[in-house]
Amino acid sequence: xxxxxxxxxxxxxxxxxxxxxxxxxxxxxxxxxxxxxxxxxxxxxxxxxxxxxxxxxxxxxxxxxxxxxxxxxxxxxxxxxxxxxxxxxxxxxxxxxxxxxxxxxxxxxxxxxxxxxxxxxxxxxxxxxxxxxxxxxxxxxxxxxxxxxxxxxxxxxxxxxxxxxxxxxxxxxxxxxxxxxxxxxxxxxxxxxxxxxxxxxxxxxxxxxxxxxxxxxxxxxxxxxxxxxxxxxxxxxxxxxxxxxxxxxxxxxxxxxxxxxxxxxxxxxxxxxxxxxxxxxxxxxxxxxxxxxxxxxxxxxxxxxxxxxxxxxxxxxxxxxxxxxxxxxxxxxxxxxxxxxxxxxxxxxxxxxxxxxxxxxxxxxxxxxxxxxxxxxxxxxxxxxxxxxxxxxxxxxxxxxxxxxxxxxxxxxxxxxxxxxxxxxxxxxxxxxxxxxxxxxxxxxxxxxxxxxxxxxxxxxxxxxxxxxxxxxxxxxxxxxxxxxxxxxxxxxx
Amino acid sequence: xxxxxxxxxxxxxxxxxxxxxxxxxxxxxxxxxxxxxxxxxxxxxxxxxxxxxxxxxxxxxxxxxxxxxxxxxxxxxxxxxxxxxxxxxxxxxxxxxxxx
Numbered sequence: 001x002x003x004x005x006x007x008x009x010x011x012x013x014x015x016x017x018x019x020x021x022x023x024x025x026x027x028x029x030x031x032x033x034x035x036x037x038x039x040x041x042x043x044x045x046x047x048x049x050x051x052x053x054x055x056x057x058x059x060x061x062x063x064x065x066x067x068x069x070x071x072x073x074x075x076x077x078x079x080x081x082x083x084x085x086x087x088x089x090x091x092x093x094x095x096x097x098x099x100x101x102x103x104x105x106x107x108x109x110x111x112x113x114x115x116x117x118x119x120x121x122x123x124x125x126x127x128x129x130x131x132x133x134x135x136x137x138x139x140x141x142x143x144x145x146x147x148x149x150x151x152x153x154x155x156x157x158x159x160x161x162x163x164x165x166x167x168x169x170x171x172x173x174x175x176x177x178x179x180x181x182x183x184x185x186x187x188x189x190x191x192x193x194x195x196x197x198x199x200x201x202x203x204x205x206x207x208x209x210x211x212x213x214x215x216x217x218x219x220x221x222x223x224x225x226x227x228x229x230x231x232x233x234x235x236x237x238x239x240x241x242x243x244x245x246x247x248x249x250x251x252x253x254x255x256x257x258x259x260x261x262x263x264x265x266x267x268x269x270x271x272x273x274x275x276x277x278x279x280x281x282x283x284x285x286x287x288x289x290x291x292x293x294x295x296x297x298x299x300x301x302x303x304x305x306x307x308x309x310x311x312x313x314x315x316x317x318x319x320x321x322x323x324x325x326x327x328x329x330x331x332x333x334x335x336x337x338x339x340x341x342x343x344x345x346x347x348x349x350x351x352x353x354x355x356x357x358x359x360x361x362x363x364x365x366x367x368x369x370x371x372x373x374x375x376x377x378x379x380x381x382x383x384x385x386x387x388x389x390x391x392x393x394x395x396x397x398x399x400x401x402x403x404x405x406x407x408x409x410x411x412x413x414x415x416x417x418x419x420x421x422x423x424x425x426x427x428x429x430x431x432x433x434x435x436x437x438x439x440x441x442x443x444x445x446x447x448x449x450x451x452x453x454x455x456x457x458x459x460x461x462x463x464x465x466x467x468x469x470x471x472x473x474x475x476x477x478x479x480x481x482x483x484x485x486x487x488x489x490x491x492x493x494x
Numbered sequence: 495x496x497x498x499x500x501x502x503x504x505x506x507x508x509x510x511x512x513x514x515x516x517x518x519x520x521x522x523x524x525x526x527x528x529x530x531x532x533x534x535x536x537x538x539x540x541x542x543x544x545x546x547x548x549x550x551x552x553x554x555x556x557x558x559x560x561x562x563x564x565x566x567x568x569x570x571x572x573x574x575x576x577x578x579x580x581x582x583x584x585x586x587x588x589x590x591x592x593x594x
Contacts, residue, residue, distance in 0.1 A: 242564060390544055
């Protein structure tokens with residue numbers, strides 16, 4: 001008998017369409033799986049009613065002979081950064097404790113319109129700031145993976161979309177939404193052995209998504225394979241008049257366009273992505289990836305992205321600067337927490353509310369952002385970083401004159417143990433060294449599982465494409481996926 | 495550039511975040527570590543380079559000049575706007591008294 005929770009998005013969609021099983025059976029199976037998986041701490045809120053209502057609507061539509069919607073019968077997890085009408089949305093922070101949006105984010109609305117149901121809201125790094133899921137105000141997400149060498153240390157699922165990553169890897173939801181500001185979809189996808197794509201900036205509406213750094217934030221799907229990512233992304237993306245940065249373009253049929261042949265394509269290998277102290281296993285996987293794309297018919301060329309080493313420090317000026325202004329709205333007046341000490345005035349109330357409501361990493365970034373934007377430092381920091389961002393984007397443009405996509409590792413290591421890097425913010429920031437440059441340039445980029453390390457933990461490969469060439473990214477990722485034959489999965493201990 | 499405890503407190507007050515002396519003291523080396531690291535950006539020659547203002551070329555669209563062009567983001571939704579307020583009275587957000 002088929003275990004319904006072992007099925008991916010395409011299998012569920014197709015099975016419901018032909019009547020192999022009902023949407024309700026699928027929803028019920030995942031609702032039970034979610035409720036059993038509390039030790040992972042992946043879900044902040046469970047919404048079985050939402051998933052079951054969507055499933056019932058699908059079964060009714062099928063019974064009456066209607067054409068089913070693209071995601072009919074598919075239950076998903078929703079990162080808690082997306083506002084969902086009537087369902088608590090906190091960005092994993094205390095300052096938004098009890099916030100119940102009166103509106104629906106465009107991305108989540110698009111998914112419901114496509115027939116998907118919601119299993120619940122997924123834990124994450126607070127305000128999407130973090131690379132390990134240790135900054136959530138509601139406790140760490142624990143990766144479903146364990147090292148095979150006998151070490152039982154709880155591992156980080158990556159971040160900031162760590163709840164989404166853990167839930168998909170643990171097969172308690174077949175797919176989930178993530179958001180990526182500097183790697184928050186790709187790095188956690190790599191850590192747990194799933195796929196995730198950040199599309200071109202502007203493909204997915206940011207309306208109703210809680211803002212971190214507006215010029216970088218972009219939603220994307222996380223799922224078990226490349227095809228499932230294409231299916232989900234098609235439903236999430238699209239022009240939205242409510243977001244001024246939304247691109248007025250039709251959504252391509254990415255799933256129908258999937259093609260794993262790279263004949264006639266050139267894959268660029270950026271020489272600056274060899275960083276000091278990179279584990280030998282990452283280097284070996286990268287070499288293996290090069291062989292795989294060659295096997296798929298691609299020509300491999302070395303390219304240079306000379307400003308790569310400046311991307312991460314530029315990011316840690318730009319993102320906190322934007323965060324410090326975006327997060328100014330949390331003042332204890334209009335929504336969320338209010339801390340009003342006895343006899344306090346308005347300014348004291350603001351300061352007390354923000355001190356009590358924001359976590360340490362969020363405060364640290366607001367302070368850095370405030371500092372780099374302050375009078376006297378603005379040009380030296382923010383303007384300089386914005387100029388370097390131009391140079392980084394130019395590097396990519398030049399590289400794409402020589403090749404169609406770039407192939408790099410996703411992260412500089414496999415998943416680390418929770419607590420290993422939390423005392424050193426800088427060491428944590430370095431986790432995003434390979435994902436941040438393409439974020440700064442707004443390019444589509446995807447992580448796909450490539451293999452496992454000595455301890456049996458997943459490692460990911462990253463494909464970066466030209467602006468708007470999600471198809472090229474998905475196809476190269478598919479070529480790798482077919483050759484990697486990644487079948488490792490965590491053994492259920494929860 | 496590096497920060498001292500007075501600067502950290504000043505920045506925190508600009509950011510409207512209350513911090514005590516112990517927290518400010520703890521933040522000094524943390525922030526200096528990060529600021530020291532981002533200092534390497536100054537070695538890049540950016541003469542004649544325009545700062546990036548839009549990551550993907552896009553034209554600014556204007557909304558139709560009509561009242562409530564989008565009912566979701568327009569007017570007439572007072573109760574929804576106030577629904578999450580920590581304290582709302584008579585259809586207004588309320589704050590501590592600011593005028594004596």
